[in-house]
Amino acid sequence: MRHLLLTVRFFLGLVIFVLVLELCARVDDALSYNAPFWAPYNTEILYTRDQIGQRGRPGARYEKWQLNSLGYRGPELRPGTIRIACFGASETFGLYEAEGQEYPRQLERELNSRVGRDVFQVVNVAYAGETVPTATLRVPEIVAQIHASYAIIYPSLAAYIWLPSVREEPVRSSAPTTDASYTQVRFEWRIAKRLRNLLKQALPSIVQTKLRQREIKEAATQYPVMDRVPEENVLRFRGDLSRLVAALRAREVEPLLVTHATAFGKQLSESDRELLVSWRKFYPMLREDGFLDMEQRMNGEIRQVANQEQIMLVDAADEIPPGRKYFVDFSHFTTAGAEVMASLLADGLQPLIDARLPHGTPVEPSSPAELKKRN
Amino acid sequence: MLFTSYLLYASWGLRFLALLVFSSLLNYALGLYLRRRQSATRLWAGVILNIALLSTFKYLPGILSLLPNASLKAAFADIVLPVGISFWTFQALSYLFDVYQGKDLEPSLLEFLLYMAFWPTVLSGPICRLPNLLPQFRESPKLSIEDVSCGLDRICIGLVMTVLGQVLANGLHPGQGLDDAFHRLLPGGTGPDVWCLAIGYGFELFFNFAGYSHIVIGAARLFSIRLDENFARPYLATTPSEFWTRWHMSLSFWVRDYLFLPLAMVRRQMWWRSTALVLAMIVLGLWHKGSVLFAVWGFYHGVLIVLHRKWQQSQRRFGWRLPGFIMGPLSWLITFGAISLGWILFRAGTASQALTMLRVVVTPSQYVSPVLPPSLYFAVFACVLGYFGTVGVTSLWRYNRLFKLAPELRVALYAVAVYIGILHAAQTQSFIYFQF
Numbered sequence: 002m003r004h005l006l007l008t009v010r011f012f013l014g015l016v017i018f019v020l021v022l023e024l025c026a027r028v029d030d031a032l033s034y035n036a037p038f039w040a041p042y043n044t045e046i047l048y049t050r051d052q053i054g055q056r057g058r059p060g061a062r063y064e065k066w067q068l069n070s071l072g073y074r075g076p077e078l079r080p081g082t083i084r085i086a087c088f089g090a091s092e093t094f095g096l097y098e099a100e101g102q103e104y105p106r107q108l109e110r111e112l113n114s115r116v117g118r119d120v121f122q123v124v125n126v127a128y129a130g131e132t133v134p135t136a137t138l139r140v141p142e143i144v145a146q147i148h149a150s151y152a153i154i155y156p157s158l159a160a161y162i163w164l165p166s167v168r169e170e171p172v173r174s175s176a177p178t179t180d181a182s183y184t185q186v187r188f189e190w191r192i193a194k195r196l197r198n199l200l201k202q203a204l205p206s207i208v209q210t211k212l213r214q215r216e217i218k219e220a221a222t223q224y225p226v227m228d229r230v231p232e233e234n235v236l237r238f239r240g241d242l243s244r245l246v247a248a249l250r251a252r253e254v255e256p257l258l259v260t261h262a263t264a265f266g267k268q269l270s271e272s273d274r275e276l277l278v279s280w281r282k283f284y285p286m287l288r289e290d291g292f293l294d295m296e297q298r299m300n301g302e303i304r305q306v307a308n309q310e311q312i313m314l315v316d317a318a319d320e321i322p323p324g325r326k327y328f329v330d331f332s333h334f335t336t337a338g339a340e341v342m343a344s345l346l347a348d349g350l351q352p353l354i355d356a357r358l359p360h361g362t363p364v365e366p367s368s369p370a371e372l373k374k375r376n
Numbered sequence: 377m378l379f380t381s382y383l384l385y386a387s388w389g390l391r392f393l394a395l396l397v398f399s400s401l402l403n404y405a406l407g408l409y410l411r412r413r414q415s416a417t418r419l420w421a422g423v424i425l426n427i428a429l430l431s432t433f434k435y436l437p438g439i440l441s442l443l444p445n446a447s448l449k450a451a452f453a454d455i456v457l458p459v460g461i462s463f464w465t466f467q468a469l470s471y472l473f474d475v476y477q478g479k480d481l482e483p484s485l486l487e488f489l490l491y492m493a494f495w496p497t498v499l500s501g502p503i504c505r506l507p508n509l510l511p512q513f514r515e516s517p518k519l520s521i522e523d524v525s526c527g528l529d530r531i532c533i534g535l536v537m538t539v540l541g542q543v544l545a546n547g548l549h550p551g552q553g554l555d556d557a558f559h560r561l562l563p564g565g566t567g568p569d570v571w572c573l574a575i576g577y578g579f580e581l582f583f584n585f586a587g588y589s590h591i592v593i594g595a596a597r598l599f600s601i602r603l604d605e606n607f608a609r610p611y612l613a614t615t616p617s618e619f620w621t622r623w624h625m626s627l628s629f630w631v632r633d634y635l636f637l638p639l640a641m642v643r644r645q646m647w648w649r650s651t652a653l654v655l656a657m658i659v660l661g662l663w664h665k666g667s668v669l670f671a672v673w674g675f676y677h678g679v680l681i682v683l684h685r686k687w688q689q690s691q692r693r694f695g696w697r698l699p700g701f702i703m704g705p706l707s708w709l710i711t712f713g714a715i716s717l718g719w720i721l722f723r724a725g726t727a728s729q730a731l732t733m734l735r736v737v738v739t740p741s742q743y744v745s746p747v748l749p750p751s752l753y754f755a756v757f758a759c760v761l762g763y764f765g766t767v768g769v770t771s772l773w774r775y776n777r778l779f780k781l782a783p784e785l786r787v788a789l790y791a792v793a794v795y796i797g798i799l800h801a802a803q804t805q806s807f808i809y810f811q812f
Contacts, residue, residue: 014787021791022799029800099550195799205387 019192026191034064041189048128053138055128065100071146074125075106078147082122083357085112085350086149086254088136088245090157092261093127095339097329102336107343108153112354115347124149132160133241140248151353152249153346155259155317156242157332158299159292161234162284163224210275217278217285224286230295239302246310257349258307260300260318262342264328265293272325280331292331315349317342377599378486381495385460388499392458399429400492403468404485410475411482422472430465433457435666462663463501464492466630471506473634481506487513496595500588502606502626512601523600525786530594532790535797537587540762544580544755552749554580554756558723567743570733574716576756577723579763582610585624609767611715614707616680619715631660650685654678664722669730673721680714 030036047066049058057072069077074094078084087093087105095103109123124147126139133156143149201209242258249256265273277289287295300318307314320341321327327338334342386393406422434457471491474481483491483506490513491506492498547553551560554576557569565573589606596603606626613619620628639652654675661674690696698706717737724730736742746753781789 010783014784017784017787018791021788022795025792025795026799029795192799199799 022192023190026195030191034062041187042191043189043194044129054135055130056139057128066095067100073147074103074127075123078124079119079122083120083151084147084149085109085121085123085151085153086143086147087123087125087127087153087155088131089127089153089155090131090160091127091129092157092333093125093155094129094131095125096129096333098334098336098339102339104334104339104342104346107339108346111343111347112350115351116354127155130160131157133238133245137241137245137248140245140252140254144249144252144254149254150357151350152254152256153259153350154242154245154256156238156261156303158238158261158295159280159284161238161299162227162230162287162291162295164234164237206272206275210278213278213282217281220285226285227287227291229291230287230298235295235298235302238299239306242303242306243310246306246312255313255353257313257315257346257353258303259315259346259349260303261296261332262317262321262328263296263332264323264325264330265296266323276331313349313353315345317345320345377495378490378493381490381493381498384495385493385498388459389456395429395433395458395461396464396493396498397489399426399464399468400489402429403471403492404483404488407471407475407481407483407488410472414476414478416476419472419476423469426465426469426472430461431666433461438666460499460501463503464498466503466627466663467492467505470503470630470634474506479507481510483510494596494601496592496601497603500592502589502592502603503630504603504626508604509601515600517600519600523597527594527597528790530590530597532594532793532797534587534590534592534594535793537583537590539587539796539800540759541580541583541587544576544583544759547749548751548755549749552751554752557748557752558725558729564747565733565736566746567736567739568746569748570720570736571716572746572748572753572756573723573733574719575760576752578611578716578719579756579759581719581722582607582623582763583759611712611763612708612767613711613715614704615711616677616684616714619711620677620681627660627663631656631663635659650682653681657681669721669724669727672727672730673718676718676721680718 027036027038030042031038036042042063044063044066046063047058047061047068048055049072050056057068057074059068059070059072061068061072066074068074071078085108087108093103093105095105098104103125105123105125109121112121112123113119126136126143126147136154136156204212246256246258264276269277274289277292280292281287281289284292296318304314304316306312321338322341325335327335327341329335329338382393382397385396402425403422406418406425410418410422471481471488487510488506491504491509494504494509497504543553545553545555547556554573557573558577586607593603593605604626606624608622608625610619610623613622636652636656639656640649642648642652655678657678658671658674661670661672661677664670664673697703717734720733721730724733
């Protein structure tokens with residue numbers, strides 16, 4: 002009887018422990034981010050879906066990620082500014098940088114400090130996981146909303162590893178649809194995410210790599226494993242990129258192409274190999290060395306498109322030093338990495354800006370009426 | 377337990393583990409050698425070997441970086457400081473000193489390996505002594521409810537303290553903590569700002585390291601091992617000497633027992649005892665880091681203790697006496713202020729930064745409106761007030777009575793402490809003393 006009582010008390014203690022942890026997590030979220038106490042709280046809050054795919058939910062906030070009333074990460078549009086749109090995926094949207102330190106925000110500060118006035122506004126129109134074709138489909142809507150003069154295109158290349166993820170015949174409408182996944186009320190343990198993160202930090206990298214390799218091995222049984230990305234995929238990427246450039250130019254938006262930078266240098270260290278494994282976890286169908294080959298070939302295509310279309314090119318792949326100072330993982334920036342990227346882009350935009358803002362001449366930015374007329 | 381200790385240490389790097397095992401085997405052999413004949417030569421051989429090992433990793437890269445020879449610099453550029461090396465080297469030295477002093481210590485090889493690598497203390501102390509641990513290692517482990525609950529209490533208190541340290545370091549708002557203040561906000565700082573930084577950093581260090589010590593002592597207690605205390609309400613000290621019997625006690629007692637006392641006994645004159653004291657404190661400073669600032673910090677504390685002794689002698693000689701209700705608070709205030717100013721030397725990035733800060737403190741015209749953010753003042757003030765408030769309450773109410781709660785409520789408090797200490801702070805937390 003005594004043993005039974007002890008066992009019951011032990012399990013009661015365990016239940017209390019877990020429930021109080023969960024309570025703490027919810028109070029923490031509410032105090033830190035004004036998060037709802039009962040409703041689910043995860044990245045889904047940031048997104049809604051339309052017929053093109055995922056898009057930002059206007060005014061949404063999740064932890065450090067705050068979207069404006071148009072559903073783009075960053076502040077509201079300021080009237081009377083020269084606007085630069087940043088197209089891309091998670092590297093552009095910003096994952097690991099401190100709040101307000103993703104490269105579009107840093108670029109805006111850099112440009113404005115160079116001219117000494119609040120003339121430029123950089124609008125981050127990227128979302129995590131956005132592909133070049135979906136960005137192309139959104140161009141009319143984005144240009145109509147933000148009246149961009151320039152567009153920076155920093156495409157994520159990995160979507161082209163597996164072609165089915167890039168739709169061949171995309172839908173033409175962008176009317177919002179009901180987002181059932183988020184509105185549906187369901188319980189989720191908020192403490193679970195924190196425990197998972199803690200475990201990731203606590204486990205030695207060698208153990209984490211072994212676990213990832215095991216997962217990859219299991220997942221790879223479902224796909225034909227490739228040594229390198231097929232040429233067809235690379236050509237598709239090139240075609241999609243050209244279409245995005247054409248869509249922007251058709252609306253008098255001057256594009257600037259940026260090659261894709263990664264954490265990998267010419268010589269791979271042991272930790273680089275571990276990073277490649279962690280990248281492959283998302284695309285088990287491509288062997289580790291295939292990622293490096295893909296970056297090289299697709300960056301080559303970006304350079305060629307820039308050359309062919311006479312577009313300004315910022316060669317971030319060549320200019321940003323590899324290593325963990327500038328990259329948290331295989332391709333996402335640290336705050337310092339985003340700073341380097343912003344500085345490179347500001348240099349790249351300088352000729353375009355000089356042409357628009359003659360040195361020493363105060364130029365009034367376009368008025369909303371002019372912008373309306375232009376569009 | 378040895379296997380767990382090595383597994384933990386290996387997670388920081390297999391090379392570090394190899395070095396720890398090498399040092400343990402070397403010192404065990406040196407101990408056997410010394411036990412056969414307790415000669416000063418044999419002891420010195422052991423001391424030199426340990427200091428050489430410590431210096432190779434801790435001091436040599438810093439010294440070589442000052443030299444113009446590029447090839448030498450490059451050769452030592454890749455040396456990484458093994459975590460906890462200062463702690464376990466001093467443990468090894470204390471073993472050799474104890475053997476030399478004829479203490480009855482005959483650990484087996486496994487016992488000695490465990491003493492050097494004992495998992496709660498191997499990373500960041502407290503610096504243990506074999507006479508305290510050996511009998512406990514030899515006892516068969518008996519898990520008692522008292523040990524478990526006391527261990528969990530200590531771990532939870534430690535977790536909350538380390539979070540307080542983190543709050544001071546990072547601030548209540550991003551970019552408004554002590555770390556940022558030392559890096560960015562300092563130029564143009566006024567007298568009140570420097571005092572706020574000095575006092576705030578003293579508390580940050582205290583919460584961080586004393587919190588860590590609580591966790592370590594609690595973790596060891598879960599295995600029925602009682603470690604010596606490392607902190608005893610240091611900011612209540614009313615003299616600099618007393619402060620060093622309350623702050624990082626495992627290190628200060630080590631320096632007292634194995635450095636100051638043997639040195640002081642070389643000559644009987646007063647000037648020599650004062651010199652020995654200052655020298656011992658300089659070594660204590662250099663133990664933290666081989667830099668001029670840490671040597672100056674140690675020297676500063678040595679001078680403070682010597683000055684306090686001179687003051688006591690003068691009091692006795694001339695019969696100076698103030699009423700206790702004036703003398704007590706005054707002594708505390710002077711000690712607290714002097715200790716706090718010392719933290720500037722400990723924390724400043726460069727000697728010029730330290731000098732600038734100290735110059736501001738002694739310049740009356742610098743006592744104008746503060747430039748540091750009000751939230752930093754609030755955080756420091758709240759932590760200082762909270763510390764003295766808690767110390768006051770726990771003095772009136774005995775520790776055991778305070779924590780005699782229903783087990784379910786106790787579990788809930790553990791969960792709160794685990795959340796704020798681990799799950800919330802896991803992203804940014806680091807222990808300052810890991811770097812030593």
